[in-house]
Amino acid sequence: DQQVKQNSPSLSVQEGRISILNCDYTNSMFDYFLWYKKYPAEGPTFLISISSIKDKNEDGRFTVFLNKSAKHLSLHIVPSQPGDSAVYFCAASEGTGRRALTFGSGTRLQVQP
Amino acid sequence: DTGVSQNPRHKITKRGQNVTFRCDPISEHNRLYWYRQTLGQGPEFLTYFQNEAQLEKSRLLSDRFSAERPKGSFSTLEIQRTEQGDSAMYLCASSFAGREPQHFGDGTRLSIL
Numbered sequence: 001d002q003q004v005k006q007n008s009p010s011l012s013v014q015e016g017r018i019s020i021l022n023c024d025y026t027n028s029m030f031d032y033f034l035w036y037k038k039y040p041a042e043g044p045t046f047l048i049s050i051s052s053i054k055d056k057n058e059d060g061r062f063t064v065f066l067n068k069s070a071k072h073l074s075l076h077i078v079p080s081q082p083g084d085s086a087v088y089f090c091a092a093s094e095g096t097g098r099r100a101l102t103f104g105s106g107t108r109l110q111v112q113p
Numbered sequence: 114d115t116g117v118s119q120n121p122r123h124k125i126t127k128r129g130q131n132v133t134f135r136c137d138p139i140s141e142h143n144r145l146y147w148y149r150q151t152l153g154q155g156p157e158f159l160t161y162f163q164n165e166a167q168l169e170k171s172r173l174l175s176d177r178f179s180a181e182r183p184k185g186s187f188s189t190l191e192i193q194r195t196e197q198g199d200s201a202m203y204l205c206a207s208s209f210a211g212r213e214p215q216h217f218g219d220g221t222r223l224s225i226l
């Protein structure tokens with residue numbers, strides 16, 4: 001039973017355009033959400049996070065939106081750059097004290113020059 | 114600033130052998146996590162420590178797996194009597210309790226012949 005789902009295995013965008021990566025979750029106890037980026041042969045690198053008390057968090061070119069009623073979050077990258085090409089993982093955790101992360105299966109983003 | 118360090122980076126062994134991996138977290142971090150990642154999937158939680166106490170273990174952590182963090186610093190993950198299905202990337206992450214996010218190492222890739 002996948003509690004965090006990333007339904008698009010891959011996404012291709014042109015340099016300078018917006019990249020939108022989507023993530024859905026089923027566990028209503030999740031209250032903290034994160035996006036990680038992963039290059040080949042490296043571990044996941046933290047990008048941005050959002051608490052369930054917010055609906056938007058922005059950090060430079062990266063913005064995460066949370067829609068709790070739809071159990072949906074998205075990551076917007078504007079403008080997209082070739083160096084953003086990587087696999088992006090959505091992750092979630094529930095409750096204070098329990099911070100084990102549940103990950104989606106990832107979306108491979110390719111930014112074309 | 115040294116990040117999370119994992120050794121070895123790659124381990125090849127025959128089925129039935131025992132293997133041990135090491136993780137050195139970021140020095141001030143008191144929480145340490147182990148995850149496993151197989152091809153095409155996101156990382157899956159195995160276990161986590163706060164200081165030297167092992168606070169949670171996933172159902173994925175069969176009795177062939179054991180993890181320790183004897184002095185609350187580095188951790189080891191041992192797999193006894195390895196099986197083909199143990200082939201995966203084993204990732205370690207650390208954080209400071211109450212201050213997310215988790216920071217990941219580059220993992221140990223285990224290949225079972």
